[in-house]
Amino acid sequence: xxxxxxxxxxxxxxxxxxxxxxxxxxxxxxxxxxxxxxxxxxxxxxxxxxxxxxxxxxxxxxxxxxxxxxxxxxxxxxxxxxxxxxxxxxxxxxxxxxxxxxxxxxxxxxxxxxxxxxxxxxxxxxxxxxxxxxxxxxxxxxxxxxxxxxxxxxxxxxxxxxxxxxxxxxxxxxxxxxxxxxxxxxxxxxxxxxxxxxxxxxxxxxxxxxxxxxxxxxxxxxxxxxxxxxxxxxxxxxxxxxxxxxxxxxxxxxxxxxxxxxxxxxxxxxxxxxxxxxxxxxxxxxxxxxxxxxxxxxxxxxxxxxxxxxxxxxxxxxxxxxxxxxxxxxxxxxxxxxxxxxxxxxxxxxxxxxxxxxxxxxxxxxxxxxxxxxxxxxxxxxxxxxxxxxxxxxxxxxxxxxxxxxxxxxxxxxxxxxxxxxxxxxxxxxxxxxxxxxxxxxxxxxxxxxxxxxxxxxxxxxxxxxxxxxxxxxxxxxxxxxxxxxxxxxxxxxxxxxxxxxxxxxxxxxxxxxxxxxxxxxxxxxxxxxxxxxxxxxxxxxxxxxxxxxxxxxxxxxxxxxxxxxxxxxxxxxxxxxxxxxxxxxxxxxxxxxxxxxxxxxxxxxxxxxxxxxxxxxxxxxxxxxxxxxxxxxxxxxxxxxxxxxxxxxxxxxxxxxxxxxxxxxxxxxxxxxxxxxxxxxxxxxxxxxxxxxxxxxxxxxxxx
Numbered sequence: 001x002x003x004x005x006x007x008x009x010x011x012x013x014x015x016x017x018x019x020x021x022x023x024x025x026x027x028x029x030x031x032x033x034x035x036x037x038x039x040x041x042x043x044x045x046x047x048x049x050x051x052x053x054x055x056x057x058x059x060x061x062x063x064x065x066x067x068x069x070x071x072x073x074x075x076x077x078x079x080x081x082x083x084x085x086x087x088x089x090x091x092x093x094x095x096x097x098x099x100x101x102x103x104x105x106x107x108x109x110x111x112x113x114x115x116x117x118x119x120x121x122x123x124x125x126x127x128x129x130x131x132x133x134x135x136x137x138x139x140x141x142x143x144x145x146x147x148x149x150x151x152x153x154x155x156x157x158x159x160x161x162x163x164x165x166x167x168x169x170x171x172x173x174x175x176x177x178x179x180x181x182x183x184x185x186x187x188x189x190x191x192x193x194x195x196x197x198x199x200x201x202x203x204x205x206x207x208x209x210x211x212x213x214x215x216x217x218x219x220x221x222x223x224x225x226x227x228x229x230x231x232x233x234x235x236x237x238x239x240x241x242x243x244x245x246x247x248x249x250x251x252x253x254x255x256x257x258x259x260x261x262x263x264x265x266x267x268x269x270x271x272x273x274x275x276x277x278x279x280x281x282x283x284x285x286x287x288x289x290x291x292x293x294x295x296x297x298x299x300x301x302x303x304x305x306x307x308x309x310x311x312x313x314x315x316x317x318x319x320x321x322x323x324x325x326x327x328x329x330x331x332x333x334x335x336x337x338x339x340x341x342x343x344x345x346x347x348x349x350x351x352x353x354x355x356x357x358x359x360x361x362x363x364x365x366x367x368x369x370x371x372x373x374x375x376x377x378x379x380x381x382x383x384x385x386x387x388x389x390x391x392x393x394x395x396x397x398x399x400x401x402x403x404x405x406x407x408x409x410x411x412x413x414x415x416x417x418x419x420x421x422x423x424x425x426x427x428x429x430x431x432x433x434x435x436x437x438x439x440x441x442x443x444x445x446x447x448x449x450x451x452x453x454x455x456x457x458x459x460x461x462x463x464x465x466x467x468x469x470x471x472x473x474x475x476x477x478x479x480x481x482x483x484x485x486x487x488x489x490x491x492x493x494x495x496x497x498x499x500x501x502x503x504x505x506x507x508x509x510x511x512x513x514x515x516x517x518x519x520x521x522x523x524x525x526x527x528x529x530x531x532x533x534x535x536x537x538x539x540x541x542x543x544x545x546x547x548x549x550x551x552x553x554x555x556x557x558x559x560x561x562x563x564x565x566x567x568x569x570x571x572x573x574x575x576x577x578x579x580x581x582x583x584x585x586x587x588x589x590x591x592x593x594x595x596x597x598x599x600x601x602x603x604x605x606x607x608x609x610x611x612x613x614x615x616x617x618x619x620x621x622x623x624x625x626x627x628x629x630x631x632x633x634x635x636x637x638x639x640x641x642x643x644x645x646x647x648x649x650x651x652x653x654x655x656x657x658x659x660x661x662x663x664x665x666x667x668x669x670x671x672x673x674x675x676x677x678x679x680x681x682x683x684x685x686x687x688x689x690x691x692x693x694x695x696x697x698x699x700x701x702x703x704x705x
Contacts, residue, residue, distance in 0.1 A: 004053045007031070010060070010069070017063045029070035029092060036074075036081040044152035051145060052076060058141040061180060062339040068134045071099035075138055078104050102128050102135035103142075125172055126365045133338065133362075136172060143169045144181055147188040162192035175362070177304035177337020183242055190244035201243040204261040212240055215319060216264050219287075223268070226282050231275055237267040262319045273298070273327045276309050280325055287313035287321060298330075300392040300400065300442065306334055365467070393444040403440070407465045410436045413448045414469035421469070422476050423450040437463040455480055482530055489529030516545040579604035580632045584683025589618040631660065632680055636693060637673040637700040644698040645674065651696060652678065655689040671700060 007030040011023045033052055040048035055072045070092055077083040078100055085104075089097035128135040147165055150158050166189040173182035191198045205212075216238030227234040241249070246260050268279055276298060283289075293312035301307045309325040332340045392400050393412055401415055409429070413436075414421040426435050428447040440446065456473045464470055493513065517528040520537070531537035579601040581587045588607060589599045597618055600607035638644045652659055658679040665673040680686045686704065693702040 004047075004050050005057055010056060013060045014066065014069070018065070021066050023066075025066055025070055025092065025096075026073075029073045029096070032091065033073040033077060036077045036083055040080065042149070042152065044149055048076075048080075051142075051149075054145040054148075055138065055141045058144055058181070059137065062137065062178070062336050064134070064137065064339060067093075067095045067099060068138065070096045071103065071134070072138050072141065074100050075103045075142065099132060099134055099138065102131055103138050125168065126362070129172075129362060133176070136176065137178075137339065140169055140173050140176070140178065140181060140185075144185055147185060150188070150192065158192050162189040165189040166193065175304055176339075177306055177333060178335075178339075179306070179337065180335040183245075186244045187242045190247065194247070197247060198243050201246050201257055201261075204257050205240055205243075205246075208258075208261040209240070212262060212264060212319075213238075215262075215315065216266070219264070219266065219315070219321065223266075223283070223286060226286060227268075227279065231270050231279065233271045234275075234279070235269045237269070239265050239267075241265060262317075264315065264319060264321045266321055266323045267331075268323065268325045269331050270325070270327055273330065276325045276327060276330075280309050280311065283311065283313065283323055283325070287315060289313055290320075300390070300402075302390060304337055306337075308334065391440055391444075392442045393440045393446045396445070396447050404465055407440055408436065408463050409434060409438045409440065409446065409448070410460060410464050411466045411469045412440060412446050414464070414466065414472050416448070418472060418476075420448045420450060421472055422456055423452060423454045425449045425451040425454050436460065485533030486526055486529040488533030489531070490533075493529075493532075512546055516542060519545045574598050575630065576600045576604065576606065578606040580630060582630050582632060582680065582683045582686060583622050585622075587620050587622075589620040591618050630680070630682075632678050632686055633705040634676045634678060634690070634702065635665065635673060635705050636676065636702045637671060639698045639700065640667060640670055640672045641698065644672075647696055647698050648674070648693060651692055652676070652689060655692050656681070656685065657689050675705070 007027050010026060014021045014023065014026065034049050037049040042048050042051060052073050052075060056069055059069060059072050074088060078085055085097055085101055088100055125136060125139065143165055150161060165185055170182050170186045173185055220236040220238050223236050241263050246257065249260055250257060270276060270279055290312040295310040298307045298309060307330045311323045313321040313323060315321045326334060391403050391405055391407060394400055395416065401412060403411055403415065409427045410421065410424055413424045424436055426433060426449050429438060429444045456476050460473055461470060464473065513525050513528065517525050520528060522528050532542060575581050576598050581599050581601050586602045587599050588602050589597055591597050599620060636648055638648060649659060660677040660679060662674055662676045665675055680689065690702050693699050
């Protein structure tokens, strides 16, 4: 049976860190919650009121303010008792009621696909933190106590809650910097989800416990002797690794568990920040360091403001010693995170909600929510954002950026300025030229290079890592796409007879176009032009919206030769300039939001490449092969003799081809070649023309390109 805190014990612990606390409010919340939950039992058979008291005890360890403690006492009253939110607001004030409401609203999904569920639940917690970060602190403390008492649940429910804890609450607690909480949450969830591995690791640790403890005491004693003359207030704490830490190290290094059981974790706590670096020198003189395992989180703090020096030393008999060096203030931040620097402290003028707004990692999660990501993308971004490992590249002016590990040059550009991001042509890292997708590292000196003609492309989204970069690039691509489709739509208005006499600049703003937009239920003429340019509005539909003024549709000669199947036969489209399809060619059409409908020859290599970015493949066939002609490229290889080029040009003219331009590709001693751009009627016409050329004695070969 759990030992429950009394109201006097809670009051005494609050007064220990806040002499001005309103203990009467705490006492009233205690008595009200005790009465509301009277007669209710937990799955373990304990009184339900033991749960909110355990949550309060966890929050007391973080030295939280009175409204948060009261909300923790009352957090289940609205959901599990007849109490209403208005009752709480009337009895305890709007601040306490608002916190309880925030905790109650974070009702996590129980049934959904795994990624959808995790993404939705994480989004709810992020939204709650934006409102008041104390809501998240109560939820984390609530989950910690539930995990401590999880054994009373069935096996399936244990696994579900443990997975939710690992995926949501551990990263959130890490983001809040709650070093006193998140390791235990991670350990308890690992124990449930990987029972056999956990038992194996614990057995190895139990076997090696005495030897590791003896080594730790010996090392701590030796270190304290070295520290005492210069740092008399220094403390040394030793502990073995958690099981989940051992499992992570094993996956990373591939070492057997028996060897990892001898890893020793040592924490050195000194009085002042400036003492940390001298202590590091003493440690490295005492035991040889593993050189590539040093990390300076004082110079470059983690995103949750954790600061410390990390090093690894080679101990006796192959034992690895993992050392952290912190000042007293750094240790408080490491244990209590955001709560240590909090605004309810006397002398601070920044409220908790404002403190939440200036937390970088929370800003990044908000960006991820706004970026229109899929569930999997949002979860990946959240893992990157909440990851403890960050990189710190440097701008040319010496400013240090804080980015997730794996961030690229383009992420760096997006973090500085939109103009650098939108026109990024690559950059220089430590003076060396690199591409946009170059992965940065801590300490890299980065310069962004730009070109005015460059614009963001969909492929850029495949290598940026930060939500901020994704959102910026997607917004810019949508904006540029809309500009292009409006321009195409404005050009297509020329085909409307009613607008034939209107000047180009005034055509889009004339009354007829405005009336058509209203009839189609569109907000303005720009919306009409965007739909027309993207192929989502046909010329026939536009003509009908303009009433009898529209006349007959004239979509151009090349377009009239092609029929798009389904509903697409009334849409506007373009013949690809890369392969110049002719009536009779085997063709395929693609629809993209950027370019509308584009018709390619099936053998065109650009068509295969474009298929990655299109939203729709449109079936297509020729309505008629008689007709209206198109442009085509042709390369003719001929003998290098007088009159050869004249003979070729003459034969093309005789066959009805119209030469638009020609250029020489190369001339050798015996042969030369030339490229021709021609107008022909259809594929059959082109075939007859090529056959006629191949019959000439001066022609070696003639091929379409």
